[in-house]
Amino acid sequence: MSLKSGLKILDFLASQGEGAALSVIADALELPRSTCHRVLGELVDGGYVRQLSDQSGYILSMRMTSNGLEFLSLTGIADIAQPIIERIAAETGELARLSLVDGDAIIWVAKADGQRTGFRYDPDMGLAARLSCTSTGHAWLMTMSDEDAVALVMKQGFGQPNEYGPNAPTSLKALLGFLHAARVRGYAMIDEVFAARMAAVAVPVKRGNRCVGVISLAGPKTRLNAARIHTLSVLLCEAANELGQLCNMAGYLSRPPLGKA
The missing domain is CATH 1.10.10.10 (Winged helix-like DNA-binding domain superfamily/Winged helix DNA-binding domain)
Structure with a gap:
């Protein structure tokens, strides 16, 4: 074959x-x-x-799903991260997610939904985040140089404009504007970028100087306005720091990427 x-x-x-x-x-x-x-x-x-x-x-x-879940279970990341994700979801009432860096991609691997009733925003777990138009992608890209960020985005592509929100960047210049602003703030935020009427905020999880994952919150922009996002970013930063300190307990996060020290 x-x-x-x-x-x-x-x-x-x-x-x-x-x-x-x-x-x-x-x-x-x-x-x-x-x-x-x-x-x-x-x-x-x-x-x-x-x-x-x-x-x-x-x-x-379901074999691939089973294999992936078994691997995540062996790393220990689910046991460490899930209580943190669930706490954030409960405190904010929004969808909290954890993604992990996997080579040239970042994958959503865990979630907790704090909004038990009404509208729910629930992207599929196990998928690679679109780097150019998700808060998760921006939070990862903001931790690297412009050159490295551009290389990853060009490899994955921008996707079709009609697949994302009206404010999704469609050029490298526009994307770099998002990343530069995120670095100044210390967190990534998007408003009708991944999807219409939706907003999100994300913070990188670091082990030393290396980004190993991202914690994010997403929900309707009627709830996640700019002022609330700024407030919630403090909570996310605290959670990201907590997970970063615990990551040595999880084999997946403790290992550097292939070919890197």
Whole structure:
């Protein structure tokens, strides 16, 4: 099996909650249908993909989710971070999230929703944050040089403007404006950037001088106005410092990125 083709198929199916037909997968990934069919067969044999009951297409199995959860459990990060995230959510009444740096991406791995009734803003866990238009992405990028931040964003791309909020940056100049302001404040904040009518604030979690994750809060802009965000940033900074001090207890956060000391 072509490893590259297999990984592309897994990534594509991760965005297809109801599964996708062979033709749809092959066309989306520009793969010959014979190759796509063969790779899908091997993924099915491996337990990573299953056919839909009516044989109309393919859908991810829970194996990748299970593997990821098992890995997170072994690192100890869930045991350390979850009480902190839940406390922040309870104190603020908003959606609190933790993301972890994973190579060239930052992944949402834990959440707690403090808003038990009414409107809920709930992005999918396990996905990589879009660096250019999320408070999580901005909080990570603000900890590095402009050159390194630009390189990561260019690698991931800006995405399509209609997929995000009306204030999402669509150029490097606009993005750097967000990052420079975040560095001055000490935290990242966005208003109708990731989604219309939504706001968010995020603070990097550091181990020494290295950013290993981000703690964020998100909710409707009617609740998260600029003044409240400034107030909540103090709470987030305290939580980020607390988690940073505890991170030596978690194997994942204690290890430097591959190739770095």
